[in-house]
Amino acid sequence: MNEAFIQTGIIILLSGTLLGFLFHRSDYCMAGMFRDLFLFKSSPLLRVFFVQVFVTMLLFYLARHAGLIKLYPPPNLREASVATLMGGFIFGTGMVLAGGCVIGTLYKMGAGSSGAIASFLGLVIGSSLYAEIYPLFNKLHRNTIFTNDILLGQAYGDGFFMPLILLSGVLIYQWSKKGRLYQKAYADGYIQPVRTAVFIALINLIIYISSGTPMAISTAYAKVAAFIERFLAPSHYESLEFFKRLSYSVKSPDGDIISGGPGAEIDHVFTAEMPLLAGVILGSFISSLSLGEFRPFKKLPPLPQLVSAFIGGVLLGFSSRMAGGCNVKFLMSGLPLLSIQGIIFLVVLLPGTYAGTWIFKNLVLKLRR
Amino acid sequence: MDNLVLDIRGQICPACLLISLKELNNNRSRIKNGEASLVVLTDHRDATRTIPNAVTAMGYSVNVEKREGYYEITIKKEK
Numbered sequence A: 001m002n003e004a005f006i007q008t009g010i011i012i013l014l015s016g017t018l019l020g021f022l023f024h025r026s027d028y029c030m031a032g033m034f035r036d037l038f039l040f041k042s043s044p045l046l047r048v049f050f051v052q053v054f055v056t057m058l059l060f061y062l063a064r065h066a067g068l069i070k071l072y073p074p075p076n077l078r079e080a081s082v083a084t085l086m087g088g089f090i091f092g093t094g095m096v097l098a099g100g101c102v103i104g105t106l107y108k109m110g111a112g113s114s115g116a117i118a119s120f121l122g123l124v125i126g127s128s129l130y131a132e133i134y135p136l137f138n139k140l141h142r143n144t145i146f147t148n149d150i151l152l153g154q155a156y157g158d159g160f161f162m163p164l165i166l167l168s169g170v171l172i173y174q175w176s177k178k179g180r181l182y183q184k185a186y187a188d189g190y191i192q193p194v195r196t197a198v199f200i201a202l203i204n205l206i207i208y209i210s211s212g213t214p215m216a217i218s219t220a221y222a223k224v225a226a227f228i229e230r231f232l233a234p235s236h237y238e239s240l241e242f243f244k245r246l247s248y249s250v251k252s253p254d255g256d257i258i259s260g261g262p263g264a265e266i267d268h269v270f271t272a273e274m275p276l277l278a279g280v281i282l283g284s285f286i287s288s289l290s291l292g293e294f295r296p297f298k299k300l301p302p303l304p305q306l307v308s309a310f311i312g313g314v315l316l317g318f319s320s321r322m323a324g325g326c327n328v329k330f331l332m333s334g335l336p337l338l339s340i341q342g343i344i345f346l347v348v349l350l351p352g353t354y355a356g357t358w359i360f361k362n363l364v365l366k367l368r369r
Numbered sequence B: 001m002d003n004l005v006l007d008i009r010g011q012i013c014p015a016c017l018l019i020s021l022k023e024l025n026n027n028r029s030r031i032k033n034g035e036a037s038l039v040v041l042t043d044h045r046d047a048t049r050t051i052p053n054a055v056t057a058m059g060y061s062v063n064v065e066k067r068e069g070y071y072e073i074t075i076k077k078e079k
Helices: A003-026 A030-039 A044-065 A082-098 A102-111 A113-134 A134-143 A152-156 A156-176 A193-211 A218-232 A234-239 A268-290 A302-322 A326-335 A338-366 B014-028 B030-033 B047-056
Strands: A246-250 A257-260 B002-008 B034-040 B060-066 B070-079
Touching: A003 A102, A003 A193, A003 A268, A030 A044, A030 A082, A030 A102, A030 A338, A044 A156, A044 A193, A044 A326, A044 B014, A082 A113, A082 A134, A082 A326, A082 A338, A102 A113, A102 A268, A113 A218, A134 A302, A152 A156, A152 A338, A152 B034, A156 A218, A193 A268, A193 A326, A218 A268, A218 A302, A234 B014, A257 A268, A268 B047, A302 A338, A326 A338, B014 B030, B014 B034, B014 B047, B014 B070, B030 B034, B030 B070, B034 B047, B047 B060, B047 B070
Parallel strands: B002 B034
Antiparallel strands: A246 A257, B034 B070, B060 B070
16 A cells, blocks of 8 residues: 555545535436436436547547556456346346446435435445355356457457547537537536536546546445455455455556455555545535435335345346446446447346336336236 | 325335326326326435426426425426
């Protein structure tokens, strides 16, 4: 643990706090963006997410060419496999049942939502369940890798980026001219989601430059599980291969060793993800408190919804470890880099979200006509 | 005019909009005639976007007020 690590940790904590604040103000719910596509056949916020992905793509592209990004591809992305397919599908179902994604759960919890507390617990438990059967899924991943390339650019060259960025720029300009990015909402202190989208892209760039890895968060849940397990059942913890492995270990151009994994260690994953997790909760807490909207445990959701949130959380924790990441790493960071894992994760996330929407509507709310 | 109060505070997404729409449909004729209005209590910030959007598209008028830590969304027949 050197000074640079602490400095990075502080930058990420501040970034996370700002993110949590913005997420709460705009109610920037990625689970909702995808779910509403199936539930209401329209999702205006998905356009906003598109803006986020392409602003991030532009920023990462420029920063890479300006020499600000040291590790490319970033070490926290890996090859896609059948485990990505399975994980992405289950993740889609889980986020609808949980009522929020991996980061949505954090900002909702920070604002005092009891449902989000249930899905947070589920996420930690889901991550620890994965640790029990990790060898099986690791074998599946190793044996079913589609290609050794991590980014589309490695396979087909860098020529994709400029045309994609230009086309998206034109599309976004059209939307903005027609007012299709603007959201009418009556919530106090509402921040237009499209502003939040641009801020997330900027914050992601800051995180990538300062830590060497773009924004990711779900391994932090596995780490929380690891610290708890090591404390409660040290001998069992020691017996689990999952907590001993390293997610990545690389040497950066300036000589730092960047390595870390899900285990209960203060490593690079800890520095890059734990302050983000804490920051998002803190930022949302500050936002809701300042609006007089922080009312923890005042009203509990009906039991079926609470159970749904918990089970959804378990699915999110389990599936993000199976896929090797969650929507934050794959969609917010991976898509802008044209990561093959990110693209595949998005494709399978959609049918998974459809399944989750069906279950929520018909089994949890019992709204069958 | 009757105020039909629907308290969905604490419920997780997307329950807010779905339950509100169901309640609205169940009382459709009374609300359309102006005999009743539906008052939804929610602590879900996004519901102040989704519910007004959906019900204005269905031809109702809507009013949102902030209360102590939650929002009160009143849905009435179109003025």
